[in-house]
Amino acid sequence: MSILASLDREADQAVRTHNWFLLIWRIFLYVALFGGGFLFMLPALWMLTTAFKTMAEAQSFPPVWLPTKFELSNFTQPFVDLPFGQFYYNTLFLTFSNLIGVLLSCTPVAYAFARLQFRGREQLFILVLATMMLPDQSTLIPLYIFFSKLHWVNSYLPLIVPRFFATDAFIIFLMRQFFRTIPTDLDDACKIDGGGPITILLRIILPLSAPLMGVVLIFIFVGEWNAFFWPLIYLNTMEKYTISLGLQLFQSRYFVQMNTLMAMSLLSSLPTLILFFLAQRQFLKGIVLTGVNR
Amino acid sequence: MSNAIESAKLPATISTPARRKGLSLRAREELIAYLLISPWIIGFLVFTLGALVFSLIISFYNTDLMSPSKFIGLDNYKEMLFDDELFWQALKVTTLYTLGVVPVQVGLGLAVALLLNQKVRGLGVWRTVFYVPSVVSGVAVAMIWIWFFHPDFGLFNAILASFGIKGPSWLYSETWALPSLIITSIWNIGPGMLIFLAGLQSIPKEMYEAAQLDGATAWRQFTHITIPMLSPQILFNSIIGIIGSYQVFTTSFVMTEGGPNNATLTMVLYLYRRGFLLARFGYASALAWVLFLIIMVFTLFTLRSSRSSVFYGG
Numbered sequence: 001m002s003i004l005a006s007l008d009r010e011a012d013q014a015v016r017t018h019n020w021f022l023l024i025w026r027i028f029l030y031v032a033l034f035g036g037g038f039l040f041m042l043p044a045l046w047m048l049t050t051a052f053k054t055m056a057e058a059q060s061f062p063p064v065w066l067p068t069k070f071e072l073s074n075f076t077q078p079f080v081d082l083p084f085g086q087f088y089y090n091t092l093f094l095t096f097s098n099l100i101g102v103l104l105s106c107t108p109v110a111y112a113f114a115r116l117q118f119r120g121r122e123q124l125f126i127l128v129l130a131t132m133m134l135p136d137q138s139t140l141i142p143l144y145i146f147f148s149k150l151h152w153v154n155s156y157l158p159l160i161v162p163r164f165f166a167t168d169a170f171i172i173f174l175m176r177q178f179f180r181t182i183p184t185d186l187d188d189a190c191k192i193d194g195g196g197p198i199t200i201l202l203r204i205i206l207p208l209s210a211p212l213m214g215v216v217l218i219f220i221f222v223g224e225w226n227a228f229f230w231p232l233i234y235l236n237t238m239e240k241y242t243i244s245l246g247l248q249l250f251q252s253r254y255f256v257q258m259n260t261l262m263a264m265s266l267l268s269s270l271p272t273l274i275l276f277f278l279a280q281r282q283f284l285k286g287i288v289l290t291g292v293n294r
Numbered sequence: 295m296s297n298a299i300e301s302a303k304l305p306a307t308i309s310t311p312a313r314r315k316g317l318s319l320r321a322r323e324e325l326i327a328y329l330l331i332s333p334w335i336i337g338f339l340v341f342t343l344g345a346l347v348f349s350l351i352i353s354f355y356n357t358d359l360m361s362p363s364k365f366i367g368l369d370n371y372k373e374m375l376f377d378d379e380l381f382w383q384a385l386k387v388t389t390l391y392t393l394g395v396v397p398v399q400v401g402l403g404l405a406v407a408l409l410l411n412q413k414v415r416g417l418g419v420w421r422t423v424f425y426v427p428s429v430v431s432g433v434a435v436a437m438i439w440i441w442f443f444h445p446d447f448g449l450f451n452a453i454l455a456s457f458g459i460k461g462p463s464w465l466y467s468e469t470w471a472l473p474s475l476i477i478t479s480i481w482n483i484g485p486g487m488l489i490f491l492a493g494l495q496s497i498p499k500e501m502y503e504a505a506q507l508d509g510a511t512a513w514r515q516f517t518h519i520t521i522p523m524l525s526p527q528i529l530f531n532s533i534i535g536i537i538g539s540y541q542v543f544t545t546s547f548v549m550t551e552g553g554p555n556n557a558t559l560t561m562v563l564y565l566y567r568r569g570f571l572l573a574r575f576g577y578a579s580a581l582a583w584v585l586f587l588i589i590m591v592f593t594l595f596t597l598r599s600s601r602s603s604v605f606y607g608g
Contacts, residue, residue, distance in 0.1 A: 010413065029412055036406065037423045040481065043438045044426050046449070050441075063452050105337070108330040116327035117320070124331070131342050133533075133593060135541050137562055138586040139345035141352065141569055141579045145359065146345070165337025172334070197326045226431035228544045229562075233570065247433045248548055251440075258441050265434035272429045280422050287488045 051263040058259040074263035078250060086239055087246035094156055094242060095224040101163035102171055102220050109166045110175030111201050131169040144233060154236045171216055178212040179205060211286035218283050222272050243268040353579035370580035383556050384564040387472060391560065392539035394476035400531050403483040407490035428484030436548035439478045465550050468557040475545050475558055486531040493527040525604040533593055540589050561585050
């Protein structure tokens with residue numbers, strides 16, 4: 001009892017004032033948190049520990065949770081058997097190209113929809129919202145034919161070029177929602193000094209958009225890093241593969257080597273995991289501020 | 295028009311206070327706005343609207359991109375609806391998957407958000423814990439779960455065995471393969487949970503204080519304040535969930551390749567097979583259109599049925 005009670009101040013107080021209902025509520029809260037948290041972390045924990053196991057440990061039944069000695073060769077073997085370094089480089093290249101494309105194209109579009117007056121604004125924005133509902137696959141075949149006529153199949157161009165044309169409706173939507181919350185008083189001050197809309201975007205809106213950019217950065221980075229369907233369609237040769245494709249190839253080849261597979265999965269998830277841990281606070285604050293919910 | 299394009303190249307000179315000849319401030323702002331959204335207009339016309347129209351056209355053709363295409367009218371649609379068992383199988387699988395995943399994901403996302411909205415220690419850590427499954431790559435997640443479900447040395451059957459139960463063969467069983475994929479997908483509640491959290495934090499505290507003064511119990515506060523105030527988020531998450539579930543691909547592609555005996559053949563996996571493995575692009579386009587229509591019907595149905603129960607404002 002004393003361990004649970006010391007868990008937090010409110011529970012402490014509950015014990016002192018004999019508020020048993022509150023105490024039971026606090027205990028329930030933490031049991032739910034630890035239980036649920038454990039269940040949700042289970043796959044990730046399993047990946048982490050299995051990555052260091054030997055083959056024998058990885059395949060023992062019943063399963064062993066912790067490795068007895070750290071089998072580090074799990075991490076090096078894939079780099080020897082497959083061009084995993086190349087997959088990493090390819091994925092980085094794609095992710096950063098798309099990040100630049102989306103930020104450069106969507107920011108001005110969202111700014112115009114949020115802050116500038118022009119004819120047809122509302123109607124055009126409805127079209128942006130409508131594209132959000134459109135499943136990707138409905139344009140898959142025509143785009144594939146289009147890009148194959150351009151001889152772009154098995155290159156990164158079909159994956160990158162559309163992103164420079166503000167095709168990410170959800171990002172535009174997020175950005176517009178946020179830009180609308182910035183007070184217009186500052187704009188007026190800037191206008192008096194003779195600044196036009198673009199000066200306002202660069203000098204006022206962007207410097208105030210750090211939380212938004214945190215959210216957008218994480219959404220795009222995680223999405224691009226883990227992308228599977230589109231690279232699968234467009235990339236045919238192994239030296240062009242991204243990490244997700246490489247992992248899948250690896251899985252079909254080394255199906256029984258769970259330890260090596262988990263080591264690779266861990267390596268492939270590290271960038272997104274690290275980014276999320278670092279930007280977590282900013283990200284969650286940004287989510288609240290951008291008002292995804294409105 | 296050429297004049298408009300001339301002055302559309304303004305950005306470099308915009309910071310000078312001089313007004314452009316003949317253009318009022320308003321007209322200038324409008325011009326710049328069109329200039330700023332022009333990448334989107336081009337992108338929309340080419341990659342969305344153009345592609346959609348083109349997709350509809352090729353769905354009336356028989357084409358493999360190699361030999362000349364042949365116009366066959368509605369034959370692709372006729373074949374799909376009356377002559378293709380796999381289409382109906384894929385539709386059934388995807389619908390069952392959606393019905394299995396979306397309600398649980400929304401409910402669980404809401405439950406975790408409520409839990410994290412309490413005053414608890416180490417909030418940042420907890421939020422990360424529940425979000426992590428959504429950050430890990432879909433292929434990696436699928437591989438982890440393949441091993442959880444492994445009939446001989448997987449975690450689930452180990453747990454069942456410790457109770458003396460012989461577990462099913464999960465991904466290798468026609469009955470259990472689809473439920474296994476559903477269980478896997480339920481873990482991905484992160485984004486929905488964040489949207490609920492944001493919603494919870496925007497509910498004014500005064501509402502709860504007023505309710506407490508009136509002697510409302512915690513349960514009544516939950517059903518009469520929290521749920522109505524969160525109804526827009528519940529609707530949003532449900533719709534996003536439906537749209538996403540109907541497009542499920544990676545999980546079934548990596549974990550079961552649609553098997554065993556097409557028990558996990560999803561719509562997009564089927565479209566991929568038809569289009570890219572069998573090179574029937576016309577048929578695949580027809581499938582894509584049907585998928586699009588199904589998603590639209592489902593979305594509109596959800597929107598309509600929620601009209602009376604969703605509360606905006608406050």
